[in-house]
Amino acid sequence: MSQLENCPNCDAIFVKNTIREVCEACYRQEETAYQTVYSFIRQRMNRMANIEQVVEQTGVSESLILKFIRKGRIQLAQFPNLGYPCDRCGTIIREDKLCPSCKKDIxxxxxxxxxxxxxxxxxxxxxxxxxxGNQKYK
Incomplete structure (x- = not known):
């Protein structure tokens, strides 16, 4: 269901839906950033790059790259050195939301x-x- 909200990036008013979480202008910027990141990591010589190297070479923020990974737009099976932080402890993982240690603890x-x-x-x-309890006997 669509609802009227402020864009979390630029504070502009837009109609939020299940596909887009940002306004049209920010969505276009994110798409441009995605194309930049994907074209960089798709090159054979860059497939082994880690997240810091991708940020450094593309100029795209780490949080935006992590958003692409979490949404499934960047498939980690093709890029062995990429990952995202565990929701509980921050350890870099490649699947689910929690690392094995946190899963075991929970x-x-x-x-x-x-x-x-x-x-x-x-x-x-x-x-x-x-x-x-503290009962006094009479």
Whole structure:
């Protein structure tokens, strides 16, 4: 569904939709930047370039290049030294949103939470309730 918003780049008013997140003028600038980046990394001698080298050689911002990668416009399978940061810790990754370490950590936390819930259910089913607190006895 379309809605009226301000462009995050230039603050101009535009109709935001599922395809474009910026105004027409900024969209054209992004398309020009994409063509610059893609034509650079498509050359055989530049396919091994990392993100810093692409930024340096093309003049396109790292955030815009990462946007192209996240949107799937630049396929990482063809460019082995490109990647994007993990959403949690910032480690450079090539797939998903989280690195394996963060996935393992979150999975461990969820497993521990499940165990704790099972313990709580077991206590409730036994009919035993333990209360702790500062009670003064008279």
């Amino acid at each position: 999975h461990g936390q969820l497993t521990e939470l499940d165990r704790e819930e099972e313990r709580q259910q077991a206590l409730k089913s036994q009919g035993k309730t333990y209360h702790a």
